[in-house]
Amino acid sequence: MMMKSTQEEAVRFDQQDILSKYRNEFYLIPNQIYLDGNSLGLCSIRAEKTFLETFESWKRDQIDGWSSGEYPWFYLAEMLGAKMAPLVGAKKEEVIATGTTTVNLHQLIATFYHPEGKRTKIIANDLDFPSDIYAIKSQLQLHGLDPEEHFLSVKSRQGRYIDEEDIIACMQDDVTLMILPTVLYRSGQLLDIERLTREAHQRGILIGLDACHSVGAVPHHFHQWGVDFAVWCSYKYLNSGPGSVAAIYVHEKHFGTVPGLAGWFGSDKERQFDMSHVFEPSRQAGAYQLSAPSILNAAPLIGSLSMFEEIGMGSIREKSLSLTRYMMLLIEEELQGWGFVIGNPTEDHRRGGHISLEHEEATRICKALKEANVIPDFRAPNVIRLAPIALYTSYQDVWEAVQRLKSIMVEGKHKVYSHERGVIA
Ligand SMILES: Cc1ncc(COP(=O)(O)O)c(C=O)c1O
Ligand SMILES: Nc1ccccc1C(=O)C[C@H](N)C(=O)O
Incomplete structure (x- = not known):
């Protein structure tokens, strides 16, 4: 039987990540996992x-x-x-x-x-x-x-x-x-x-x-x-x-x-x-x-x-692909049976920088994710976009985001929200 991924592994990936130091240059909010950098990238100390x-x-x-x-x-x-x-x-x-x-x-x-x-x-x-x-x-x-x-x-x-x-x-x-x-x-x-x-x-x-x-x-x-x-x-x-x-x-x-x-x-x-x-x-x-x-x-x-x-684009692309690959793996391992479909290309050379997770209840799942301090965005009709960013997203962030999503599904936390999308989705 294949071994499932572990949190310790995520910690190790972060230790091995040559770009991990750049994370400290960004204004991150403690305990929040920001996965919307493909809509609005985060502020850095250098930009400020x-x-x-x-x-x-x-x-x-x-x-x-x-x-x-x-x-x-x-x-x-x-x-x-x-x-x-x-x-x-x-x-x-x-x-x-x-x-x-x-x-x-x-x-x-x-x-x-x-x-x-x-x-x-x-x-x-x-x-x-x-x-x-x-x-x-x-x-x-x-x-x-x-x-x-x-x-x-x-x-x-x-x-x-x-x-x-x-x-x-x-x-x-x-x-x-x-x-x-x-x-x-x-x-x-x-x-x-x-x-x-x-x-x-x-x-x-x-x-x-x-x-x-x-x-x-x-x-x-x-x-x-x-x-x-x-x-x-x-x-x-x-x-x-x-x-x-x-x-x-x-x-x-x-x-x-x-x-x-x-x-x-x-x-x-x-x-x-x-x-x-x-x-x-x-x-x-x-x-x-x-x-x-x-x-x-x-x-x-x-x-x-x-x-x-x-840094150069080579290392940025390498880490971005590794993060999205890791996210897809965790989604497959942790979210089977909850109605999610990976709607982005799985082959590296066909994939951009984000994961497109489809679900028929995507709107309210996005609201529950925000409540759980994971920031995705919703794109009609059924897409949850999740963008782990090479410069500031860690492997532990990806691990934790998938865990929080799993707990939303297991506990049905999304069900308290309406299906209406926000004005800015
Ligand atoms: C692919 C694409 N084109 C165009 C736009 C619009 O850009 P702007 O509002 O800066 O004109 C966006 C995002 O807003 C976009 O994602
Ligand atoms: N400029 C914005 C202003 C407000 C809210 C979103 C945007 C976006 O950029 C959306 C993005 N282009 C998207 O891919 O959906």
């Missing part, structure tokens, strides 16, 4: 420090903060872009910290979507994050095109995953652009971006990515794969704070492509203060900025990214 330093520099440096001090604000977007570039396998000029995910997606669709003749369609998918779908459809409408006709949504076979074969089958000669997530927000499926990029390019289709659910958890090689463009946020795995600055990647082969939406911070930096009415865009990813950067929104990212710089 660079935020406060930047705040101080506003007091002290006033207008000169744009050009002096440790992080001159005028160059901060480029500096943070360069620091994020290794996370996605890009050249430093290909990444800029700017805007928000949805605004950036609008910008890049406005820039790279050029319907011509028969080639008018944009591919997305049925399991996509809603904001992306709204953005794509509204961009079609701005071109006077009916989304009913020009928006192609790849179907899911079982409601969890999108099969790459099905995406490829949609790549017909009436398609010009494809917008895909790297990792699906609900099931945590990691798409084979290298293959999809190759297939798209063979058919003359551009590929743009929403990498919100992978950057900081999964390494990428956007430049090498030839990915045309991508967007992501910094408030999930990059732990930069609610609504913090997002990012744009544009492959260098597209440098010089005129931004669909123009604003003065997209200017060539040497020329910006010429104040000419003729827009002279930068010839790097910076071209796709619009406004003066939200410096205070970007400041925590300086500190937060220093951890990623120190």
Whole structure:
């Protein structure tokens, strides 16, 4: 008979974990197990420090903060872009910290979507994050095109995953652009971006990515794969704070492509203060900025990214996979017979950073978990998302979270809650 896992084993895994010291750098609440870092990453001491330093520099440096001090604000977007570039396998000029995910997606669709003749369609998918779908459809409408006709949504076979074969089958000669997530927000499926990029390019289709659910958890090689463009946020795995600055990647082969939406911070930096009415865009990813950067929104990212710089994505991915693998093992051992289904891919190369646990009573189980000081999130209709984060979740946390979930089921503690989801689920 196979031996079941033990708590002592979890203790040993933590002792062997080379990243365990980073946990002390985060604001964790005693006795709480935070598993929602794929929605909002936790605050770290480093993020707080660079935020406060930047705040101080506003007091002290006033207008000169744009050009002096440790992080001159005028160059901060480029500096943070360069620091994020290794996370996605890009050249430093290909990444800029700017805007928000949805605004950036609008910008890049406005820039790279050029319907011509028969080639008018944009591919997305049925399991996509809603904001992306709204953005794509509204961009079609701005071109006077009916989304009913020009928006192609790849179907899911079982409601969890999108099969790459099905995406490829949609790549017909009436398609010009494809917008895909790297990792699906609900099931945590990691798409084979290298293959999809190759297939798209063979058919003359551009590929743009929403990498919100992978950057900081999964390494990428956007430049090498030839990915045309991508967007992501910094408030999930990059732990930069609610609504913090997002990012744009544009492959260098597209440098010089005129931004669909123009604003003065997209200017060539040497020329910006010429104040000419003729827009002279930068010839790097910076071209796709619009406004003066939200410096205070970007400041925590300086500190937060220093951890990623120190560690590298290889070790982060390794620990993340090990944590999710461990969680799946414990779920199988401890929760058999309670109606749970693991709804994320179990193979490492197909899985992002979170576990997607399905249950028909997911809403109230999530409420009971919160009451038990385990923080998950619920995604309709039946998913409990559990994200153990490489930088601050321990193996003992994973052990304890599964134990608390088991005791909820055994004692029926979830039954006192309603099936209604909260406004913010
Ligand atoms: C995959 C994905 N895309 C887009 C968004 C929306 O991002 P924002 O609100 O920053 O535009 C989110 C999360 O909110 C997301 O998970
Ligand atoms: N930005 C937010 C603000 C409020 C509540 C949640 C979010 C999220 O980011 C949700 C996340 N994108 C998700 O994958 O569901």
